[in-house]
Amino acid sequence: MRVPIFSGLYRATRWAITAIVYGYQRIRGKRYDLETAIHIGDALLAQCHTWPLFQHPTPARASRVVCGLTFPSPVTIAAFKADIPSLNFWLALGAGGVCVKTLRLTPTAGNPRPRIAEISMQNSRCLINALGLPNAGIDAQLATLLNSPILVPERPIGLSLYGESIADYETLTRRILAASLPVPHYIELNSSCPNLGHDTNDSNTNLVAIVRSVRALTSVPISIKLSPMWADETLDTLITELINCPDIILNSGNSHYHTLDALGLHADTLSMPGGGLTGTPIFNATLRRVQMLRSYNRPIIATGGISTPQHVSAVLAAGASLVGIATGVVVDPYCIVRINQHYA
Numbered sequence: 395m396r397v398p399i400f401s402g403l404y405r406a407t408r409w410a411i412t413a414i415v416y417g418y419q420r421i422r423g424k425r426y427d428l429e430t431a432i433h434i435g436d437a438l439l440a441q442c443h444t445w446p447l448f449q450h451p452t453p454a455r456a457s458r459v460v461c462g463l464t465f466p467s468p469v470t471i472a473a474f475k476a477d478i479p480s481l482n483f484w485l486a487l488g489a490g491g492v493c494v495k496t497l498r499l500t501p502t503a504g505n506p507r508p509r510i511a512e513i514s515m516q517n518s519r520c521l522i523n524a525l526g527l528p529n530a531g532i533d534a535q536l537a538t539l540l541n542s543p544i545l546v547p548e549r550p551i552g553l554s555l556y557g558e559s560i561a562d563y564e565t566l567t568r569r570i571l572a573a574s575l576p577v578p579h580y581i582e583l584n585s586s587c588p589n590l591g592h593d594t595n596d597s598n599t600n601l602v603a604i605v606r607s608v609r610a611l612t613s614v615p616i617s618i619k620l621s622p623m624w625a626d627e628t629l630d631t632l633i634t635e636l637i638n639c640p641d642i643i644l645n646s647g648n649s650h651y652h653t654l655d656a657l658g659l660h661a662d663t664l665s666m667p668g669g670g671l672t673g674t675p676i677f678n679a680t681l682r683r684v685q686m687l688r689s690y691n692r693p694i695i696a697t698g699g700i701s702t703p704q705h706v707s708a709v710l711a712a713g714a715s716l717v718g719i720a721t722g723v724v725v726d727p728y729c730i731v732r733i734n735q736h737y738a
């Protein structure tokens with residue numbers, strides 16, 4: 395009974411906060427900006443994320459070992475949030491691990507607001523974002539992380555990185571190594587953010603060289619966040635070149651770039667002409683990508699549009715070891731509990 399009640403309470407609170415914020419913005423003649431509602435929600439969660447009421451067990455028989463890291467549930471939180479109370483809340487609900495939102499070398503403001511919106515597509519709630527990787531910078535983020543309750547030995551932590559050059563990735567990696575995180579962790583290379591005007595694989599910071607240089611510095615597992623926009627041939631070339639690189643995890647995908655115009659959205663929805671679509675409408679593409687990646691015999695994290703036990707069953711059957719969820723836990727974090735119950 396606790397799950398439907400708390401899931402309903404969460405969704406009702408979220409709806410009410412958003413309605414009040416949008417109502418206020420409308421009265422003041424401002425553009426709708428979901429980020430204000432997100433900050434209010436984060437502040438509320440900061441007051442209650444440690445309550446025992448939110449503790450749910452991870453499934454007894456569903457742990458997964460990926461490159462030597464043990465995840466007590468196949469459900470992980472995809473890199474999209476750095477807010478510690480939120481990450482702690484999702485771990486309490488039973489997530490097997492979290493990947494912290496992409497870290498950059500220096501603090502970065504990201505794109506102008508509004509840069510995230512909730513939309514309805516194919517009868518589901520989705521997000522479109524053009525955040526542009528706003529960031530406190532790796533030093534501040536690592537300091538926050540080191541003093542946080544999310545560092546527990548049973549839940550591996552992913553550290554997502556984005557740099558402008560190979561040297562940036564090397565420096566980011568060295569900072570992580572210097573922090574000597576006391577828990578199992580992996581590095582994720584965010585080579586596919588659609589909101590920076592280019593992708594790493596097309597720019598002069600060649601992804602294969604980045605992976606090799608990070609691997610030369612550390613033996614921690616490296617997850618490569620692949621772009622859903624890359625053709626199968628591009629992926630094949632990339633993965634084949636890395637065939638001898640040990641402990642590589644393939645993360646099936648990031649958000650899908652669309653212009654506002656192509657989605658039939660008003661030009662005022664975001665400050666940018668387009669953004670990354672996330673949520674259920676991208677699930678089928680995720681499933682196809684997992685099926686394609688299976689032949690490379692590398693652990694796969696299926697990310698994109700996952701929020702139900704059926705989604706998880708489908709991608710695990712297709713060859714994934716873990717799933718990464720972002721939009722699903724924003725819309726209803728109790729999806730974590732429902733998925734875990736399915737594997738209990």
Ligand SMILES: Cc1cc2nc3c(=O)[nH]c(=O)nc-3n(C[C@H](O)[C@H](O)[C@H](O)COP(=O)(O)O)c2cc1C
Pocket residue numbers: 472473474475495496510521523525527554584587619647648649672673674676697698699700718719720721722
């Ligand atoms: C608000 C938001 C911020 C995100 N920020 C990042 C990020 O910093 N790094 C990253 O690799 N992916 C980022 N993503 C992409 C997610 O990690 C994930 O790949 C994508 O949302 C697809 O999963 P979903 O359909 O479960 O949301 C972000 C997604 C959202 C919605």
